[in-house]
Amino acid sequence: MEALVAAPARYPGGVNNAAKNSTLWNLPHLDPTRYHSYFTDFNEYVANDWTITETGSGSRALTDVAFGALTVTNASGGSDANYLQKKGESFLLGVGKQAWFKTRLSMSHATTADVVVGLQITDTTPLDATDGIYFLKPAAGIF
DSSP states (O other), X not given: OOOOOOOOSOOTTOOOSSOTTSTTTTOSSOOGGGSOXXXXXXXXXXXXXXXXXXXXXEEEEEEOXXXXXXXXXXXXXXXXXXXXXXXXXXXXXXXXXXXOOOOOOOOTTTTTOOEEEEEEOOOSSGGGOOSEEEEEEOTTOOO
């Protein structure tokens, strides 16, 4: 079986953000140390890494799906909530700086669920947070 190896990120137009002959010159994608980023496929989940705000009862568990996922389950109460916020506010958004955000999520009760996802200040009432860049879907609304 032949191993698949990605080609270095030296595109036909010469795009690369690592200096020639530097440590990451042959890395098959752009130099990740030039950006501050956080990425998870939820291949692992450590509850202590998160500030968890919960109303009612619920659970959080890894799910066996391609590319990984975390299943967040609430009890059946209409006001039950499960909010996870990564500990450590390590992003500082500033004027003139670019920011990117991408997520993949699904809801079993999309018409009645409150959802907030994105970058925001750690807050025990995440639906009311005033600082951040995020998507908010109130229970009565749609994305």
